[in-house]
Amino acid sequence: MANSRLERIGTIFTRVEGLLRCKAMHPEDRPIWWDIYRAFPPTREPVFDRTISAVTIRPIYYKEDIIRAKYHKSGEPIGTVNLSDTKSKTNVQQLLDIHETMKNSDNENEESLYFQAMDVLKESIGVKREDWLEKASRDTETKKSFASTFAEAKKDQTDLKDIFKE
Known part of the structure; x- marks a missing residue:
């Protein structure tokens, strides 16, 4: 077709x-x-x-769109997003919240405010990354134990080539 x-x-x-x-x-x-x-x-x-x-379609921009665009242009990792989890926030949402609280407390220019918010976000994500690295090291130990168990089970199996040698 x-x-x-x-x-x-x-x-x-x-x-x-x-x-x-x-x-x-x-x-x-x-x-x-x-x-x-x-x-x-x-x-x-x-x-x-x-x-x-x-x-004529009027473009609609929100104040948060500028911050989102800067974040995505910077090449920072978006992170894993679970769409069924409505309680946890994505990195961009966390950045927007941090930026909003910093904006209410200090009246600085937008550029420096954005970079300060990014620093705070990176610090909060850094703690999560350390937890993730610890979990990943535990997972590699589990994988090694499974691999050794699998290798022992494979030794016990007979090979089809050995069956037909006689």
């Missing part, structure tokens, strides 16, 4: 409607949106060659 130009023939709605009408698609297999689209059709048909109206 590469280089298919079916979008020029009709809309997705008309194509699904055609499949339903000629019974190529079962009514229970129709898309969820089909009934809603049929009940509330758009005022203008969404066709392929319709020109886009000239609407």
Whole structure:
């Protein structure tokens, strides 16, 4: 289906409607949106060659976006993010919180305030990295013990080549 130009023939709605009408698609297999689209059709048909109206979209920037952009441009590690964990904060969120508390206490220029907040964040992450290194060293000891156990079990197994030597 590469280089298919079916979008020029009709809309997705008309194509699904055609499949339903000629019974190529079962009514229970129709898309969820089909009934809603049929009940509330758009005022203008969404066709392929319709020109886009000239609407100016105003860029929306928040104060935090500048700090986020600086953080990501600096190349600092983002860190592992667990999306199901809503209690812990990411490095960027921690930086924003630190920056906000420092901004409320001191009225310095933004550049030096950002670097001070980064230093505080690096110190707090440094403690976590030391904990992580300690855990990683324990994990390597566990891996070594598993490797030695696996090597002993492998010695006890007979090799298929040895079976057919006789």
